[in-house]
Amino acid sequence: MSGHPVAPPPPYFQFDYETDKAELPQYSPPPLPKNSDGLSPIVPSNSTGYAPSTASSSTGVYVYPTRHIEPVNNLNCLPQIGYYQTQPNYQEDIQRIQPRNPHLQNTMEKFFKVVFWIGVVIAVIFGLIVVAMIVVFLVALGNIRNLTPTSSPMTCPVNESYHQGSSHCEPTCHHPYRDCVNTPDFDLPACQCSSLYAREKDTGLCVLITDCFL
Numbered sequence: 001m002s003g004h005p006v007a008p009p010p011p012y013f014q015f016d017y018e019t020d021k022a023e024l025p026q027y028s029p030p031p032l033p034k035n036s037d038g039l040s041p042i043v044p045s046n047s048t049g050y051a052p053s054t055a056s057s058s059t060g061v062y063v064y065p066t067r068h069i070e071p072v073n074n075l076n077c078l079p080q081i082g083y084y085q086t087q088p089n090y091q092e093d094i095q096r097i098q099p100r101n102p103h104l105q106n107t108m109e110k111f112f113k114v115v116f117w118i119g120v121v122i123a124v125i126f127g128l129i130v131v132a133m134i135v136v137f138l139v140a141l142g143n144i145r146n147l148t149p150t151s152s153p154m155t156c157p158v159n160e161s162y163h164q165g166s167s168h169c170e171p172t173c174h175h176p177y178r179d180c181v182n183t184p185d186f187d188l189p190a191c192q193c194s195s196l197y198a199r200e201k202d203t204g205l206c207v208l209i210t211d212c213f214l
Contacts, residue, residue, distance in 0.1 A: 156191035159206035164189050171198040173212030 156162050169178045176198040193199050193206035200207050 154189075154191065157206070159194055159197045160191040161194045162189065163192050171209070173198050173200050173207070173209075176209040176212060 154162060169175075170192050171178050196209060197206040198209045198212055199205070200212065
């Protein structure tokens with residue numbers, strides 16, 4: 001097959017950390033402050049406490065009882081392919097300075113629990129009060145509609161009895177068997193002829209129905 005030769009494709013970009021790191025700009029941390037004698041301070045790597053720097057009378061240098069933390073933009077600690085390099089000291093120090101107050105946290109949790117249960121108790125008490133008021137109202141309403149006096153408020157004549165709701169068609173000798181319905185809610189209370197009695201028109205007294213025809 002004739003034609004122009006085809007150039008091979010360009011190689012993919014590859015980065016070898018171990019080979020190419022020498023070409024990267026190196027970072028050097030700034031020098032630590034020196035004392036009056038021109039000596040650099042000593043920073044121990046195994047110190048775990050936090051305290052202000054002190055001057056040693058024997059060596060004449062400053063001692064910083066704290067861990068040295070490298071800046072995070074140190075190019076010597078670039079992440080490699082497949083995993084990341086970490087700085088344990090840096091992470092440990094960051095976690096150490098996070099604010100924690102277990103006593104305050106427990107106090108707030110207890111406070112909200114107490115407020116919650118107080119609200120529940122108030123709601124239950126309020127509900128019981130409302131239910132009790134409804135029951136009392138219904139009972140009072142029933143008693144008003146079905147009011148029956150224990151004793152007669154008036155003294156009725158012989159052969160008459162007290163009725164809470166009087167009838168407008170009281171049995172008489174002319175109509176002894178009237179079937180009239182008393183309406184206690186609308187009719188006034190009054191004395192009427194007792195059962196088996198009828199009112200005699202001439203005398204106005206209640207007599208036995210059997211005597212009306214004599």
